[in-house]
Amino acid sequence: MPKLNASMPWVLWIFAVILIAVGGTLVVGGGRLLLLGGSIYYLVAGILVVASGVLLFRQRWDGARLYGVMLVITLAWAVWEVGVHGWLLAPRIIAPLVLGLGFFIPAVWKPLAGVAEKWSHRNLGITFGALVGAFLIGAGLHAVVGPYTPPDPIYQTGMTTPGEAKPVADIDSRDWRYYGGDAAGTRFTALDQITPENIKNLEVAWTFRAGPDPKGFTAPFEGVPLKVDRTVYVCTDYNDVIALDAETGQQKWRYVSGAYMAMAPYSHCRGVSYYRVPEATGECAKRIITNTMDAKLIALDAETGKLCSGFGEGGVTSLLTGIGKAGDGYYYPTSAPAIVRGKIIVGAMVADGQYWGEPSGVIRAYDAVTGKFVWAFDIGRPDRTTEPPEGETYTRSTPNSWATMSVDENLGLVYAPTGNASGADYYGAQRRPFDDQISSSVVAIDADTGHMRWVFQTTHHDLWDYDVPSQPTLVDIPHPDGTVEHALIQPTKRGEMFLLDRANGNPIATVEERPVPQGGKEVNERLSPTQPFSVGMPSVAGADLTERSMWGITPLDQLWCRIDFRKHRYEGPLTPPGLTPNLFSPSYGGGSNFFGVSIDRDRNIMIAVSNHLATRSQLLTREEATRRGLKALDVGVSIDMGGAVAQEKTPFAVAVGPMMSPLEIPCTSPPFSTLAAVDLTTRKLLWTKPLGLATGSGPLGIKSHLPLVMGVPNWGGVLATRTGISFVAGGTDGYFRAVETATGKEIWHTKTPVPALSIPISYVSEDSGRQFIVVTAGGFRPFKTELGDYVVAYTLPKK
Numbered sequence: 001m002p003k004l005n006a007s008m009p010w011v012l013w014i015f016a017v018i019l020i021a022v023g024g025t026l027v028v029g030g031g032r033l034l035l036l037g038g039s040i041y042y043l044v045a046g047i048l049v050v051a052s053g054v055l056l057f058r059q060r061w062d063g064a065r066l067y068g069v070m071l072v073i074t075l076a077w078a079v080w081e082v083g084v085h086g087w088l089l090a091p092r093i094i095a096p097l098v099l100g101l102g103f104f105i106p107a108v109w110k111p112l113a114g115v116a117e118k119w120s121h122r123n124l125g126i127t128f129g130a131l132v133g134a135f136l137i138g139a140g141l142h143a144v145v146g147p148y149t150p151p152d153p154i155y156q157t158g159m160t161t162p163g164e165a166k167p168v169a170d171i172d173s174r175d176w177r178y179y180g181g182d183a184a185g186t187r188f189t190a191l192d193q194i195t196p197e198n199i200k201n202l203e204v205a206w207t208f209r210a211g212p213d214p215k216g217f218t219a220p221f222e223g224v225p226l227k228v229d230r231t232v233y234v235c236t237d238y239n240d241v242i243a244l245d246a247e248t249g250q251q252k253w254r255y256v257s258g259a260y261m262a263m264a265p266y267s268h269c270r271g272v273s274y275y276r277v278p279e280a281t282g283e284c285a286k287r288i289i290t291n292t293m294d295a296k297l298i299a300l301d302a303e304t305g306k307l308c309s310g311f312g313e314g315g316v317t318s319l320l321t322g323i324g325k326a327g328d329g330y331y332y333p334t335s336a337p338a339i340v341r342g343k344i345i346v347g348a349m350v351a352d353g354q355y356w357g358e359p360s361g362v363i364r365a366y367d368a369v370t371g372k373f374v375w376a377f378d379i380g381r382p383d384r385t386t387e388p389p390e391g392e393t394y395t396r397s398t399p400n401s402w403a404t405m406s407v408d409e410n411l412g413l414v415y416a417p418t419g420n421a422s423g424a425d426y427y428g429a430q431r432r433p434f435d436d437q438i439s440s441s442v443v444a445i446d447a448d449t450g451h452m453r454w455v456f457q458t459t460h461h462d463l464w465d466y467d468v469p470s471q472p473t474l475v476d477i478p479h480p481d482g483t484v485e486h487a488l489i490q491p492t493k494r495g496e497m498f499l500l501d502r503a504n505g506n507p508i509a510t511v512e513e514r515p516v517p518q519g520g521k522e523v524n525e526r527l528s529p530t531q532p533f534s535v536g537m538p539s540v541a542g543a544d545l546t547e548r549s550m551w552g553i554t555p556l557d558q559l560w561c562r563i564d565f566r567k568h569r570y571e572g573p574l575t576p577p578g579l580t581p582n583l584f585s586p587s588y589g590g591g592s593n594f595f596g597v598s599i600d601r602d603r604n605i606m607i608a609v610s611n612h613l614a615t616r617s618q619l620l621t622r623e624e625a626t627r628r629g630l631k632a633l634d635v636g637v638s639i640d641m642g643g644a645v646a647q648e649k650t651p652f653a654v655a656v657g658p659m660m661s662p663l664e665i666p667c668t669s670p671p672f673s674t675l676a677a678v679d680l681t682t683r684k685l686l687w688t689k690p691l692g693l694a695t696g697s698g699p700l701g702i703k704s705h706l707p708l709v710m711g712v713p714n715w716g717g718v719l720a721t722r723t724g725i726s727f728v729a730g731g732t733d734g735y736f737r738a739v740e741t742a743t744g745k746e747i748w749h750t751k752t753p754v755p756a757l758s759i760p761i762s763y764v765s766e767d768s769g770r771q772f773i774v775v776t777a778g779g780f781r782p783f784k785t786e787l788g789d790y791v792v793a794y795t796l797p798k799k
Contacts, residue, residue, distance in 0.1 A: 008059060011107035016056035019067075022099065022556075023049030029559045036566035038547055041077050042559050045070055045096075061112040064103045071096055081548050087670040087710065088551070095554040173722075176227040176761040179271040179336040180596070181719075184474035185406045187598035188720045189762040193771035193796060195723045199738060199748045202794045205772060206249030207753075210789040213238040219268040220757050221778025221789050224336075224717075227763040228274050228286070228302065234776060234791055235269035239292040243305060247767040249793055253305035259292040260328065269293075270404065270594065271336030273344070274302065275368045284308035289344055289368070291333035295319040295326075297346060297366060312371030319346065322376070323359045324393030327634060331359040333402075335594075338414055340407035340447045344368050345414045347401030350422035352465070353645030353654065354632040356430055358422040360393065361400025365450060375450030377416075379438045385450040397423050399439040403594055404471035406488075411503060412447045415474070415488060419467030424647040425588075426577045426617055426654040428461055429525055436461055442472050442490045442498075444505060454505035458492045460528035463576050464615075465588035465656075466493045470596040474502055477604055477680050487680075489599075491592035494573075495541025495610055496534045499683070509536025509683055517571035520578025523619055523652060527576055538678050538685040540592070540610035545570055545585050551669035552661050553699055561667035564659070568616060577617045577654065585614040585668065587658060595717030595730065595759055600741050604680040607718045607726050607741060609691065611673045612711075613666055614659040620644065625653035663699035671711020675718075675728060677741060687744040692731035696755075701784040713783055717759030719773070729756035729775050732783045736760075736775060736792075754779040754788035770795045 026046025034043050048070040055063030074096050082088035102108055173181075173189040181187045194202065210221065219237040226233045231252060232244040239259035243252040273289040286302035297319055299311035307315025323331055330351045338345040343365040350358050365374040375385040380395025388394055401416040408415070421428070421435040431439070437455065440462040444453040459466045470491040477485040488502035499509035513530040521527070533539075543549065550565050552558030569575060569582040576582070590611045597608040620628070630646040630653045644655040659667045666672055671690035679686055690711030697712055698704035716730010726741045729752070736756055737749040756777040764771055773794045779787035 008057075009107045009111055011105060012056060012059070012111055015102045015105070015108050016053045016063075018099070018102075019053030019056065019063075020050050023047070023051075023053060025556060026559065029556070029563060033559065033563050033566060036563065038562055038566050041073075042555070042562075045074060045555070048073070056108075056112075059111055061109075064109065064112070067100055067103065071100060086708075091552045091554055091558045095556075173762065174764045175229070176225070176763050177274050178226070179224050179273070179404050180406070180471055180473070180759075181761070183338075183340070183407045183409065185404070185471040185596060186473060186475060186601055186720075187596070187718060187759060188601045188722075190601075190722045191762055191764060191771045192722045193764075194721065194725065194773070196725060196740060196747050198796060199725065201796050202748060202750070202773070203797060205793040205795040207793070208242075208244055208249045208251070208791040210234070210236045210240070210242060210791065212789060220781060221268070221776060221787075222757040223269050223776055224271040224759045225761055225774055225776065225791065226272060226274055226288075227761065227774075230766050231302070232763075232774065232791075233272055233274070233288055233302070235272050235290055236789070237268040237778065239269050239290070241272060241288060241290055241300060241305065243302075244791070246763065246772070247765040249791070255298075255300050255305045255307075257290075257292055257298070259296070260294040268334060270334055273337045273339050275339050275344075277369055278342075284310065287311075287368075289337050289339065291319065291337055291346055291348075293329075293332045293334075295323075295331055295333065295348070297337070297344065297371065299371060310370065315371075317366060317371040319348065319364075321373070322362070322388045322392075322394050324396065326359040330354070335402060335404040338405035338407050339368055340409060340414050341412060342368050343374055343447060345405060345407075345416075345445075345447070347403075347405070347416060349402040350400045350419075352422070353425055353647055354423060355646065355648035356423040356650050357396050360395050361398045361419070361422060362394040363401050363416055363445065365447070377443075377445050377450045377452065379434050380432070382434070382452060397421050397435075399435060399441075399467075401443075402467075403469045404596075406472045406474055407447065408474060408502060413444045413453060413502070414447050415472040415502070416443045416445060417441075417468035417470060417472060417490070418443055420462050420465065424650045425465040425467075426463055426656065427523065427525065427619060427647060427650050427652045428463055429523075430650055431461070440466055440468055442468060442488070442500070442505075444502070456490070456498065456500055456505045456507075458490060458496065458498060458532065459494065459574075460531055461526065463525070463527075464574065464584050464617075468492060469590070469594045470592045471594075473597055473599060473606075475599050475601070475604075475606075475680065479681065489597060489606065491597050491608060493586060493588065493591040493593065495539050495586050495591035496532070497537040497540065497597075497606075497608070497678070498532075498534045499537050507534075507536070509534060511536070516574040517576060519569055519571055520576040520580070520582065520619075522579055523577075525576065525578075531574055537683055538676070540608055540674065540676050540688075541573070541586055542610070542612035542674070544572055545583060545614055545668065549669050550667050551665075552667070553663065553665060557661040557663050557665075561659075561661050564667060577619050579619050579621070581616060581618040583614055583616060583659060586611065587613040587615040588656070589613060589658075589713075589715070593715055595715060598718040598720040598726065599680075600720040600724070600726070602722055603724070603741065605686065605720075605741055606678045606680055607720055607728075608676050608678070609673060609714050609716065609718060609728065609730065610676065611713055611715075612668060613672060613713065614668050615656060616659050617654060617656040619652040619654055622651060622653070628653075664701060665697070665699055666713075673711050673714035673731070675739070675744065677726075677744060686742070689744050691728065693733040693735065696733040696785065713780075715757050715780060716755075719760040719762060721762065727760045727773060727775075729758055729760055729777075731755060732780055732785050734785070750794075752777040752792055753790045754786040756792075765795075768798065770798070
């Protein structure tokens with residue numbers, strides 16, 4: 001490389017070095033991408049940028065012209081690949097345009113030979129390229145991304161329009177007595193004080209802070225509150241239960257659980273349950289039921305917070321009976337128990353990926369008054385509903401049910417979403433026939449006997465951690481001919497929405513078995529040749545992965561992501577894992593996750609949040625696992641946002657994690673999450689839109705503060721209201737927003753203290769008669785947001 005001399009200003013020298021360094025990186029990476037079968041653009045662009053830098057060293061204006069040629073090629077290639085979508089154009093053209101501004105520095109262009117007399121002509125290419133680039137960026141951002149000035153733009157629209165609202169008469173929404181608003185999990189309120197016209201007047205009524213874990217461990221605070229009479233009940237991530245005045249937010253009582261917090265990313269409390277003992281009065285006639293990280297089932301007096309002495313042993317029933325050996329953090333309930341016909345139904349989280357033979361995924365029922373055992377649904381022994389005999393345990397490593405269940409009192413059914421056979425999510429050759437029958441399914445269990453009535457499987461022989469995390473939602477769908485479909489909607493991580501008859505599990509909306517990729521057979525896995533696709537309902541899975549869809553904030557990290565895509569085996573949805581690295585999308589975080597879907601029961605509209613990220617996975621031989629030091633942990637640790645786990649007592653460990661660039665941003669292109677509405681009568685998509693702003697996102701966790709609609713990762717839920725408003729929380733941008741249910745038009749937004757990884761609730765305060773909207777805000781550790789312990793209530797001003 002030429003050295004700096006008197007005739008070459010240091011600014012010009014540095015700029016030339018930058019061009020050669022950037023271009024060289026593009027050449028090396030672009031050559032590798034081309035050898036992998038990818039785009040030739042990066043190699044060509046790199047050669048032109050290197051040549052431009054070399055010509056600058058020779059102080060020739062041809063370097064600037066060559067860079068202008070590169071810009072023109074870049075613009076043409078970018079528009080050819082992705083059209084004028086702002087977020088897709090941005091990494092392709094912003095950085096080259098910004099770098100090209102260096103040619104306008106006087107210390108760069110003045111020393112170049114022959115530039116003085118022909119400056120305007122020789123600069124024409126760069127200027128033209130910059131103007132065209134600015135126009136394309138501006139047009140794309142304005143038309144597709146848009147500034148954050150409500151209403152924000154709809155990403156996709158026009159498939160159908162909703163019918164006229166017909167209010168449902170049998171809803172009492174003064175309270176919020178269930179995790180999902182009602183036993184059916186519809187997350188709907190018939191309250192009508194807050195309307196599209198007055199929502200602009202919503203204000204914070206009160207804020208309560210639950211306080212940090214006294215032992216110093218932090219987990220997501222995402223408990224969905226309940227409201228009964230004049231009290232709001234919420235559980236903390238460390239299993240304390242707190243009662244608050246519904247009008248003022250003042251603490252009434254607090255039950256300190258002292259629960260041992262397993263050091264696992266998913267150790268938290270998603271909610272508690274309420275039970276009213278029939279015809280009882282006095283102590284514990286009204287009770288709060290909670291389960292803890294250290295596997296205890298607890299009943300508290302709803303009025304005082306004291307343990308119910310007649311429940312279990314002094315108010316506590318152990319959930320470890322019959323479980324057998326279970327290390328700390330290997331077996332822990334996280335979701336609110338279901339209550340049906342006087343019985344408490346509980347499942348539990350079982351640690352992911354540690355060893356084959358982990359604790360059972362048994363689902364059990366306990367008497368809601370006495371806390372005594374009633375029945376067990378042990379998948380390995382479906383005919384034995386009693387506790388195991390002395391010296392035995394429930395069948396180990398069976399699929400578990402960690403998500404929230406729903407119940408139908410009339411049918412006497414509890415609907416349990418299930419996961420994989422525990423211990424090995426990504427390798428399944430050791431699974432037994434009953435594991436493969438029940439895993440990644442929704443199971444209807446007889447509430448009185450514990451026997452299975454029916455099962456519908458959402459993923460056969462699941463090798464992608466596509467356990468079913470969402471509460472099944474029960475809904476009665478009326479039709480113009482007067483008939484009513486008594487349906488169950490089961491959202492999935494795959495983004496498939498299965499619409500079933502809740503009495504027998506048969507599909508109401510057509511389900512097709514479609515052939516799926518069969519790669520990765522070097523591990524002797526028994527792959528399912530087909531998988532179920534809900535073609536009768538719109539999918540919220542997002543587009544398949546392609547090299548073109550890889551993203552980044554500059555051409556360099558986008559190039560890295562494109563190379564990474566080409567290095568992985570990807571044959572479309574449900575590409576199976578193997579010894580060669582593979583990709584699958586949606587990720588193990590969804591699609592849909594534990595937030596489920598909401599139903600506008602008046603308008604028969606389903607509202608759903610969906611994430612669109614990808615996951616890398618690779619099976620590791622036992623020898624490689626030993627070399628890496630992978631072994632089952634003494635304290636169970638669930639896979640969080642990446643890592644390798646042992647899967648002991650199987651032939652293979654696994655390395656798994658999100659597909660992220662070196663700058664810690666997703667390699668998949670925005671939107672990373674969407675909000676969608678589906679007309680349940682026609683089963684057509686009404687609208688879908690990106691959910692969330694880029695303000696809280698950026699490289700290496702640095703916030704960009706860009707007020708642009710992007711669609712950011714979102715693990716929150718939706719509250720639908722009678723007045724046609726849908727409140728949605730959970731975006732990593734920290735906004736709590738409301739949209740018109742029928743159109744998706746945003747009509748209100750506010751910032752919560754930290755992102756609200758929760759589901760909003762609504763109720764009426766008996767003291768003031770006002771409608772409240774309440775949400776918990778705890779932040780989202782995997783995406784490095786601020787963490788918190790807030791419960792925030794909103795309402796209209798007093799008249």
